[in-house]
Amino acid sequence: MHIAFITSHYPFKDAKSVGGIGTSIKNLAEELTHLGHSVSVFVYAQEKDDFVVDGTISIYKIKNAYLRGFSWYLTRKKIQEKINSVNKTNKIDIVEAPDWEGITSFINLKMPIVLRLNGSDAYFCYLDGRKNKFKNRFHEKRALVKADGIISVSDFTAKITQQVFHIDKAYTVIPNGVNVEKFTPTTIASDDKIILYFGGIIRKKGLLEIPHYFNIVHEQLPGAELVLIGKDMPDISSGNPSTQAMMESLFSKEALNKVKFLGSKPYEEIKDYINKATVCIFPSYAEAMPVSWLEAMALEKAIVGSDIGWSNEIIENGNNGFKVNPKDYTTFANRILELLCDKELKNSIEKGARITILKTFSTQVTALKTLEYYKKIISNY
Structure with missing residues (x-):
């Protein structure tokens, strides 16, 4: 089978930007090729049109x-046009695209399109309590209605997507996956008490x-350290150009001395930071199926995450x-x-995390679940 993906994010060398979707x-894609299938990835919003091969995967860069x-x-x-052109010389059986901004809303192809719900702009605006742009909502709903199949x-x-767009369309749940051979835990003997967010x-x-969490932790465990990895972004609600600056003002003076903001790091390096961490924290208000949580758990890390919606499909308390609840600071x-101080509890949860993944x-x-779904959609097309 020849499977194509449309995305604006993909972690190839010199990628313009990489997110959880990519x-x-x-x-x-790597697992599909391992199973003997061909994969082409069409990455739009790039600086130039180009073609590269990443291992066994064909990547078509598309400049908007x-x-x-x-x-x-x-x-x-x-x-x-690019997909149809490739299809002429190397028949494509099915195309998958994310729901974000409804990129397939006006794309017409000679093969079925499956939409994977990773969280549309309308979805995240709903969770954030923000107003959704009309343009994004229009394209996202049109893409949903047009899709030949939906994976969430x-x-x-x-359920939230159906509610937001007032549609009732069949879907199949297949979560994001982690390559458990690449994400294999490494034992690092250390007495450090490192709390990591990435x-x-x-x-x-x-x-x-x-x-607020770390101020409490620092009071009881002054040796604990907080490490934050990620790109500092502006705050839409307040207009502040730096969320990091807003955070820094909320730490106690003493606690701030034990905080490290490391900024963005190459994807290949993140694994090393996770392995060195004692606990990973993810107090998010808006996710679909966060890859970061899954990667930390695959590396046998105990995590503390928010208790909203999607987390019930990942975490057994x-x-x-x-x-x-992210607002329950205490x-x-x-x-x-508990996880920093109780090694027996931490070790038990770490083992449970890896088993879950x-x-x-x-x-x-x-x-395998995705392939089974593709075959069903192709046979019904």
Whole structure:
């Protein structure tokens, strides 16, 4: 089978930007090729048109078209033309695209299109309590209605998406996956007590809550250290150009001395930081099926995450992690302290985390489920 993906994010060398969607596509694509299938990835929003091969995966870089007022349409038609062109020489059986900004809204192809719900702009605006742009909402709904099949990375995401767009369309839940051979835990003997967050430095990820947790942790465990990895982003709600600056003002003076903001790091290096961490924290308010959580758990790390929607499909409290209301500062901090101070509890949760990934979130599992779904959609097309 020849499978194509459309995305604006993909972690190839010199990638313009990489998000969780790009990482999840790469994980799936690599497993699909391992199973003997061909994969082409069409990455738009690039600096130039180009073709590269990443291992066994063909990557077509597409520079967005520009004509004031019509760029959105011309870019979609450019993607369409490129896919149809490749299809003439190397038949494509099925195309998958994310729901974000409805890139397939005006793309017409000679093969079925599957939309994977990783969280649309409308979805995240709903969770954030923000107003959704009309243009994005229009394209996202049109793409959903047109899709020949829908995969959702979590049941929570599918239900909220249906509610937001007032549609009732069949979907299949297949979560994002992690390559468990690449993400194999490394034992690092250390007495350090390192709390790690990695991801965007932005309000919707719960970053403005983290100082409140760490102030409590620092009071009881002054030797604990907080490490934050990710790009500092402006805060939409307040207009502040730096979420990091907002965070820094919330730490006590003493606690701030034990905080390290490391900024963005290459994807290949993140694994080393996770391995060195004692506990990983993710107090997010808006996710679909966060790859960062899955990667930390695959590396046998105990995590404390938010207790919202999607987390119920990942975390069993006390078995493979902890889930807490992000605004419950005391409980969140206490869960962190338990894991920092109780080695037996931490070790038990770490083992449970890895088992959960192997059982449900390994690409070896998710790729087979995805292939089975593709075959069904192709046969019905």
